[in-house]
Structure formats: C-alpha cells, structure tokens
Amino acid sequence: xxxxxxxxxxxxxxxxxxxxxxxxxxxxxxxxxxxxxxxxxxxxxxxxxxxxxxxxxxxxxxxxxxxxxxxxxxxxxxxxxxxxxxxxxxxxxxxxxxxxxxxxxxxxxxxxxxx
Numbered sequence: 664x665x666x667x668x669x670x671x672x673x674x675x676x677x678x679x680x681x682x683x684x685x686x687x688x689x690x691x692x693x694x695x696x697x698x699x700x701x702x703x704x705x706x707x708x709x710x711x712x713x714x715x716x717x718x719x720x721x722x723x724x725x726x727x728x729x730x731x732x733x734x735x736x737x738x739x740x741x742x743x744x745x746x747x748x749x750x751x752x753x754x755x756x757x758x759x760x761x762x763x764x765x766x767x768x769x770x771x772x773x774x775x776x777x778x
Contacts, residue, residue, distance in 0.1 A: 676682055690699065701708070716724035740748070 689695065712723050712727060716727050
C-alpha cells in the first residue's frame with residue numbers, strides 16, 4: 664500500500680521511475696533466439712550473398728550495398744544554388760547536342776567526298 668501512495672494515482676509512475684527498473688534481459692525474446700540460432704552461420708551466409716551479388720543477382724547486391732554504404736541524405740539547396748545546377752545541366756546538354764551534330768556533319772561530309 665505504501666508503494667501505491669508513493670506512485671500517486673494508481674498505475675502511474677513518477678517521471679524517471681520505472682515499474683521494472685531492470686527491464687527484460689537482452690536476448691530472451693524471439694529475435695534474440697533467432698539471432699543466436701544463425702550466429703554461427705553468418706560468415707557463410709555473407710560469403711554466399713557476396714557470391715550471388717558478384718554473379719549478377721541485383722537483389723543480393725542491393726542488400727549488401729544498403730548495409731555497407733550509408734544512404735545519401737537529401738540536401739537542401741538555396742534557390743541560387745538550384746538555379747546554378749539547372750543552368751550547368753542545361754549547358755552540358757547543349758554541349759552534347761553540339762558534339763553529336765558535329766559528328767553527324769563530319770560523317771555526311773566524308774560520305775559526300777567519297778561519292
């Protein structure tokens with residue numbers, strides 16, 4: 664009865680207190696048992712997964728890369744920076760178009776000269 668008075672309202676703990684200060688022991692749940700059961704096979708599983716990825720399995724490669732290389736976090740750009748990036752991409756596209764046109768003209772000219 665003294666414990667319930669110290670707690671205040673029934674079923675409520677004071678901030679910072681826990682009804683179970685030790686908590687559940689680590690590794691006793693389903694996940695812990697599953698991890699313990701496959702722990703010895705992890706190196707072989709990883710080796711097989713890497714082999715599958717090298718053989719062309721895209722799913723295996725994606726799984727490995729997602730776990731090894733952290734995800735790229737989106738960046739926020741200032742409007743001026745965004746405009747500069749768009750202008751640079753547009754300039755690259757125009758440069759590629761000009762290169763392709765030059766190659767086509769050169770091919771037509773060489774074809775015309777051989778005729």
